[in-house]
Amino acid sequence: MSVKLVALRHVAKRFDNGTEALRDLSFEISRGSFTSLLGPSGCGKSTALRLIAGLASASAGQVEISDTRGLSFVFQEPALMPWRSVAGNVALPLTLQGVPKAEIASRVTAVLAQVGLAGFARAYPRQLSGGMKMRVSIARALVTRPLLLLMDEPFAALDEITRAKLNDDLLALHAAERLTIVFVTHSVYESVFLSDRILVMAPRPGRVVADIAVEAPAVRDEIFRTGELYNRQARAVSQALREAMGEADAR
Amino acid sequence: MRADRLWHVALPLVVGLVFLAGWETLVRVAEIPVYVLPGPLRIATTLVRDWGTLTDSLVITLEVTVAALLAAVVFGGGLAILFAQSRWIEASLFPYAVILQVTPIVAIAPLILIYVRNTEAALLICAWIVAFFPILSNTTMGLNSTDPNFLDLMRLYRANRWQVLWHVRLPQAMPYFLAGLRIAGGLSLIGAVVAEFTAGTATAGTGLAYRILESSYRLDIPRMYAALVLLSGSGVLIFAGLSLLSWLVLRRWHESYARRDI
Numbered sequence: 305m306s307v308k309l310v311a312l313r314h315v316a317k318r319f320d321n322g323t324e325a326l327r328d329l330s331f332e333i334s335r336g337s338f339t340s341l342l343g344p345s346g347c348g349k350s351t352a353l354r355l356i357a358g359l360a361s362a363s364a365g366q367v368e369i370s371d372t373r374g375l376s377f378v379f380q381e382p383a384l385m386p387w388r389s390v391a392g393n394v395a396l397p398l399t400l401q402g403v404p405k406a407e408i409a410s411r412v413t414a415v416l417a418q419v420g421l422a423g424f425a426r427a428y429p430r431q432l433s434g435g436m437k438m439r440v441s442i443a444r445a446l447v448t449r450p451l452l453l454l455m456d457e458p459f460a461a462l463d464e465i466t467r468a469k470l471n472d473d474l475l476a477l478h479a480a481e482r483l484t485i486v487f488v489t490h491s492v493y494e495s496v497f498l499s500d501r502i503l504v505m506a507p508r509p510g511r512v513v514a515d516i517a518v519e520a521p522a523v524r525d526e527i528f529r530t531g532e533l534y535n536r537q538a539r540a541v542s543q544a545l546r547e548a549m550g551e552a553d554a555r
Numbered sequence: 556m557r558a559d560r561l562w563h564v565a566l567p568l569v570v571g572l573v574f575l576a577g578w579e580t581l582v583r584v585a586e587i588p589v590y591v592l593p594g595p596l597r598i599a600t601t602l603v604r605d606w607g608t609l610t611d612s613l614v615i616t617l618e619v620t621v622a623a624l625l626a627a628v629v630f631g632g633g634l635a636i637l638f639a640q641s642r643w644i645e646a647s648l649f650p651y652a653v654i655l656q657v658t659p660i661v662a663i664a665p666l667i668l669i670y671v672r673n674t675e676a677a678l679l680i681c682a683w684i685v686a687f688f689p690i691l692s693n694t695t696m697g698l699n700s701t702d703p704n705f706l707d708l709m710r711l712y713r714a715n716r717w718q719v720l721w722h723v724r725l726p727q728a729m730p731y732f733l734a735g736l737r738i739a740g741g742l743s744l745i746g747a748v749v750a751e752f753t754a755g756t757a758t759a760g761t762g763l764a765y766r767i768l769e770s771s772y773r774l775d776i777p778r779m780y781a782a783l784v785l786l787s788g789s790g791v792l793i794f795a796g797l798s799l800l801s802w803l804v805l806r807r808w809h810e811s812y813a814r815r816d817i
Contacts, residue, residue: 359707377711383704386808387726396722400712428808 315365327509340495348510374450382437384429391425419443435466506548514544593777601777616762619747623682631690639698656688664753682746686739693735697728733801740793
């Protein structure tokens with residue numbers, strides 16, 4: 305059976321201003337899985353991700369991570385430091401860990417090649433397109449060789465074509481690196497295409513209302529994306545999301 | 556593009572030349588005496604004739620200016636870093652920095668000249684008081700305007716306070732600091748000159764401001780203008796130098812130097 309990496313137990317989060325962001329949130333993430341947190345804006349999905357990352361603390365309940373060795377976070381914005389070159393941005397986490405310079409150089413070169421930015425090490429962020437910036441951001445997350453990759457709507461600001469390409473590349477990375485990915489999104493289609501499990505969340509207060517396993521072929525490609533299996537599941541997930549919204553409106 | 560640039564240089568030059576020619580003509584036609592208004596040619600010849608004395612004085616004024624600017628960088632920047640460490644320190648000290656800034660330097664200078672025996676040190680303090688505030692306030696603002704994502708990243712990397720300062724806050728504050736520095740450069744020259752004027756009557760100074768005072772006592776108006784030309788020329792050079800520095804530091808990454816064609 306699958307080994308769990310992350311567990312949230314009866315987690316609640318209330319902000320200082322009184323907003324109840326999460327209530328009684330419980331789920332487990334198993335190692336090697338690709339889980340999407342899907343929900344409308346304000347359902348607390350980003351907050352849940354920040355709790356897992358340790359960037360915020362729960363007001364009640366527990367957040368457990370069985371292996372804290374490697375955890376990386378990709379923000380909605382690329383969050384690249386404009387004064388550092390592409391290589392400098394990717395190298396930053398290793399520099400802070402005190403990794404020897406020669407090793408940093410070789411790991412940065414390797415990870416940039418992996419995300420398709422081999423020739424851009426010396427470029428500066430302002431010279432790159434939105435999609436390329438996001439690739440740098442992903443490279444920076446991967447360079448520490450994390451077990452767990454947390455992504456907060458990373459492709460939301462990108463155009464459709466770039467997004468599709470990055471989706472493909474992310475799947476390839478997930479398969480190659482045996483990463484555990486938790487992916488926050490508000491796109492039904494993205495969540496069905498990418499993940500093997502979708503947690504549908506409802507707002508005010510944020511909680512999980514549906515836990516959907518995604519059925520997919522070994523290789524998720526254009527044929528899967530346009531096929532009946534994909535469409536049927538996208539419809540089901542949309543339905544679950546609508547119900548979640550309806551439930552919220554009825555309150 | 557290239558023609559556009561040419562106009563940017565040519566137009567102000569033409570305006571300047573027309574102005575100088577008009578001035579010279581006015582002085583000659585109206586036969587204005589030289590002790591009232593000398594023509595630009597007379598000022599130029601005075602500048603050449605007194606070049607040695609004037610540049611000796613200029614060096615002294617510039618020494619005070621540069622020392623004051625360096626002190627402003629060290630103390631203004633250092634204080635800003637201290638402020639960034641704690642809101643409490645900032646809250647308790649910042650009002651006094653403002654008071655120091657808003658009190659006119661001409662009013663403080665005589666007092667400083669009384670308490671500080673060494674004239675050069677007194678001049679330096681006066682110029683520093685004028686110059687340090689833009690560096691302090693700009694750098695403080697820069698250090699505090701950090702992208703929250705960067706702070707989250709540094710938390711994930713378990714970076715300590717100094718690593719956050721070095722890798723995030725200082726680079727982010729750099730454009731603000733450099734903008735403050737450009738203002739401070741001009742202000743430290745003004746501060747040095749004001750202090751020299753105040754000191755000039757009290758002690759035997761030899762800076763360029765003292766030369767202006769001395770020339771006015773002798774009604775040597777052309778020499779006053781010649782000294783003025785040197786002072787404003789120095790001011791322009793200081794500004795250009797600091798702008799160049801700013802360009803060298805920021806050109807690779809900052810939006811203010813971004814070219815539209817990339």
